Amino acid sequence: MxxxxxxVNNVYYVVxxxxxxxxxxxxxxxxVGRPVxxxxxxxxxxxxxxxxxxxxxxxxxxxxxxxxxxxxxxxxKLQEFQELGVSKKxxxxxxxxxxxxxxxxxxxxxxxxxxxxxxxxxxxxxxxxNKIYLEITLTCTYQGLADYIKAINELPTAxxxxxxxxxxxxxxxxxxxAKSGSKNPGAVSGLLKVVLLLSTISG
Numbered sequence: 001m002x003x004x005x006x007x008v009n010n011v012y013y014v015v016x017x018x019x020x021x022x023x024x025x026x027x028x029x030x031x032v033g034r035p036v037x038x039x040x041x042x043x044x045x046x047x048x049x050x051x052x053x054x055x056x057x058x059x060x061x062x063x064x065x066x067x068x069x070x071x072x073x074x075x076x077k078l079q080e081f082q083e084l085g086v087s088k089k090x091x092x093x094x095x096x097x098x099x100x101x102x103x104x105x106x107x108x109x110x111x112x113x114x115x116x117x118x119x120x121x122x123x124x125x126x127x128x129x130n131k132i133y134l135e136i137t138l139t140c141t142y143q144g145l146a147d148y149i150k151a152i153n154e155l156p157t158a159x160x161x162x163x164x165x166x167x168x169x170x171x172x173x174x175x176x177x178a179k180s181g182s183k184n185p186g187a188v189s190g191l192l193k194v195v196l197l198l199s200t201i202s203g
Contacts, residue, residue, distance in 0.1 A: 090202050091132060094157060098136055098198070101151050107144050110137040115197065118162075131199050133162070138194045139169060145194055157200055165195040 091114050102109050115133040140148065145166070152159050169191040 091134070094132065094134060094200065097155060097157060098134065098152065098159075101155065102136070102138060102148060105140075105144060105147055105151065107148055108139040110139060110193070112136045118197070129201055132202055134198050134200075136196050136198065138196070139191050140194060141191060145192060149196075152198070159198045159200050161196060162199050163195075163197040167193040167195075169193040 095112050095114070099109055099112055113135055115135045118133045138145070138148065149161065
């Protein structure tokens with residue numbers, strides 16, 4: 001009987017010790033472990049949030065244009081507007097020059113206008129030099145057209161004929177020869193409708 005009593009006591013001690021050990025660890029977990037885990041989870045969440053904000057900031061920086069490039073583009077645009085302003089100031093004088101040249105040769109000007117819609121490649125021109133395009137529509141004879149083109153080539157401002165469009169217009173009777181006293185009208189003289197696209201450079 002004493003031996004059985006000792007065995008029961010030993011089992012009892014083991015059970016009690018184990019229970020106490022488990023209870024201690026449970027208390028440690030409840031009062032220490034859980035707050036530590038919660039704090040750790042909070043740190044992870046905060047770290048993840050900061051990483052996301054950092055990534056967003058980096059993407060925002062990448063999306064922003066290069067400041068130096070932006071400044072250079074603004075300067076180029078400003079220079080372009082300044083040069084365009086100088087060119088536009090010269091257009092009335094050039095139009096008057098072309099119109100007066102036609103009038104001096106009894107050539108009828110139907111229209112005379114600048115052509116800002118014409119695209120051109122000015123990469124070969126020096127900086128500050130622009131190309132101005134003017135379109136003039138005339139009614140004249142073949143000889144009148146030849147005389148007019150010759151005259152604009154002799155003007156102080158150099159013009160280049162970019163395009164030349166000729167359409168057959170109306171016909172008029174030439175006056176009779178006064179010296180011969182003939183009452184019959186002269187040969188039929190055909191008028192042309194001419195569209196000239198001229199260009200010149202300005203600085």
